[in-house]
């Protein structure tokens with residue numbers, strides 16, 4: 001399975017004009033500083049197909065884009081930094097608004113295909129989201145498998161995408177049922193189960209594309225930030 005991951009990366013590198021017969025993957029990884037994109041790509045929408053996306057991911061993406069045509073679903077754009085209302089909401093809770101302006105989402109800090117490749121679709125009426133996620137070779141834990149912490153990160157983001165506004169994760173409970181092969185595509189189905197004052201209770205499951213494998217189940221508690229309280 002790691003071989004297919006490596007093959008995928010080779011084709012990305014080939015597209016970028018890297019020479020054939022490049023050193024083996026483990027020897028060819030770029031220094032960490034090279035992984036972080038420069039200022040000029042900060043406003044790029046990262047939730048769109050790129051050459052690292054597998055056939056499965058592209059296929060599912062196309063299916064969900066079709067569902068968006070009647071307005072029942074929407075694709076959530078994804079930026080490293082936000083200049084949207086969400087950022088404005090967060091600024092209220094931080095003593096130093098610069099912290100929010102300069103904040104960069106770490107899941108978007110990798111070059112295409114190496115880290116978190118994902119797109120989230122939201123159904124507002126049904127208060128649920130579907131996150132399509134392909135974890136790249138830099139997210140490896142046990143050899144050949146996705147690190148559980150990377151899965152937890154995506155679960156956190158997927159659950160958070162069901163909330164809206166300025167919230168923080170207060171509790172995340174994950175049952176890892178089956179290991180996720182590195183570079184495979186998983187589907188995270190999340191929903192808002194209950195809203196109680198400032199508390200949002202959410203749950204999700206993580207499945208394979210063919211839905212036969214249940215990789216994880218999780219619940220989360222998110223708290224709407226209180227404008228009277230400051231987080232820093």
Ligand SMILES: CCCCC/C=C\C/C=C\C/C=C\C/C=C\CCCC(=O)SCCNC(=O)CCNC(=O)[C@H](O)C(C)(C)COP(=O)(O)OP(=O)(O)OC[C@H]1O[C@@H](n2cnc3c(N)ncnc32)[C@H](O)[C@@H]1OP(=O)(O)O
Nearest residue numbers: 082086087090100103160168169170171199223225226229
């Ligand atoms: C954080 C990002 C900032 C920068 C963002 C930049 C740009 C923004 C743009 C876009 C944002 C989009 C996406 C964001 C990206 C990724 C998501 C990352 C999510 C995270 O990675 S986030 C980090 C991990 N997260 C924390 O670092 C939280 C630490 N924590 C706290 O900051 C406080 O703890 C807080 C705020 C959660 C609550 O504090 P608080 O003072 O407002 O509220 P309070 O304590 O009064 O609780 C109110 C009611 O919730 C109940 N309650 C609270 N906690 C509970 C628990 N654990 N279990 C059961 N019940 C709980 C109480 O029992 C009470 O219940 P009741 O009302 O019934 O009495």
